[in-house]
Amino acid sequence: MHGTIFTLLKRYVQTQYDHSTWIQLLENSGLTATDFDHKHVYPDEHMYRLVGQASAMTGIPAHELQEKLGEYLVPDLMYMYQKLLQPEWTTLDMLEHTEYTMHRQVRSEHTENAPPVLNVTRIGPDELFIDYVSKRRMGALAVGIVRGVAAYYDEADVIKIEPTTSENGEEVRIRVRRLR
Numbered sequence: 001m002h003g004t005i006f007t008l009l010k011r012y013v014q015t016q017y018d019h020s021t022w023i024q025l026l027e028n029s030g031l032t033a034t035d036f037d038h039k040h041v042y043p044d045e046h047m048y049r050l051v052g053q054a055s056a057m058t059g060i061p062a063h064e065l066q067e068k069l070g071e072y073l074v075p076d077l078m079y080m081y082q083k084l085l086q087p088e089w090t091t092l093d094m095l096e097h098t099e100y101t102m103h104r105q106v107r108s109e110h111t112e113n114a115p116p117v118l119n120v121t122r123i124g125p126d127e128l129f130i131d132y133v134s135k136r137r138m139g140a141l142a143v144g145i146v147r148g149v150a151a152y153y154d155e156a157d158v159i160k161i162e163p164t165t166s167e168n169g170e171e172v173r174i175r176v177r178r179l180r
């Protein structure tokens, strides 16, 4: 997986907890304290181990940690790819365009990059479905990212996010609605 996701996970742990917690987490995950960087791709297995160990260390279920991390990632992802964002977009428009703009760009940057496929069906101005497809089974991260996008657009109070399948599968359906 893309080094950016690891770098942000590291910063999340360092800011929510502290640096020594991060070192402990690496050690418990059987990883060395090398720095991750955004130009490299690291094994998915390392991400699974870090999330699994973080869950064991905090007692917070892995899917909840993924959601929190997803939420945390958004401001940085938006900043890094801001050129692809249209000024008139709000939460639902941004979600509708992720697959063919931001994730497409990510795929083109490195042959090893493989962001999930997000098949989005816009039901109307205030509703859409995201069909997440990925062998990584990180639908909970997707739910967190959607929450982060709503916060980014200052719509956290009006955007309702409901996974309509289990969050753990290779295919996850997420319903997103805006309340008027």
Ligand code: HEM
Residues within 6 Å of the ligand: 001, 002, 003, 004, 005, 077, 078, 081, 094, 095, 098, 102, 103, 106, 112, 113, 114, 115, 116, 118, 130, 134, 135, 136, 137, 138, 139, 141, 142, 143, 145, 146, 149
């Ligand atoms: C500014 C918008 C976005 C950017 C720049 C972005 C970028 C990325 C990048 C760089 C990765 C790592 C890919 C890899 O390592 O192969 C990734 C993975 C991922 N993205 Fe996005 N993303 C964006 C929006 C979204 C949205 C809106 C969702 C959910 C609806 C989403 C869901 C995910 C998930 C769940 C992963 C983890 C990998 C997996 O499940 O296979 N992303 N994204």
